[in-house]
Amino acid sequence: MSRMKRFMFKSILLVSVLFVGVLIGMQKANDGIKDMKGYDEEGMGPPLTISEDEAGNIEASLLGQEMGSTSISEKKKKLEEMKSFNFFSEIGKTVAGIMKGLTEKTVEFVSSLL
Structure with a gap:
């Protein structure tokens, strides 16, 4: 049983490290694009931003698009309405x-x- 626990721990640790590596790579690529094209800080933001407002709601944006719980529920509702084949x-x-x-x-x- 301990082998299974060690395997799961190693697998989760490996996936976590790789995920962090992907995020770091996205940030480095963003910085490289800014340097290459000469964008100023206001022209192009970081690929992933997470912020918290005064009410305690967490807001996230991925590549400039807002990702909130309302947008996810709206998309789910739209997919259910489409009933696509x-x-x-x-x-x-x-x-x-x-x-x-x-x-x-x-x-x-x-x-x-x-």
């Missing part, structure tokens, strides 16, 4: 149903032999 999702559901049926029949057949 996803071709690949339907194919996946069909293949999963076929595989489930084949597996059940195979298990029934093998159990009837025993």
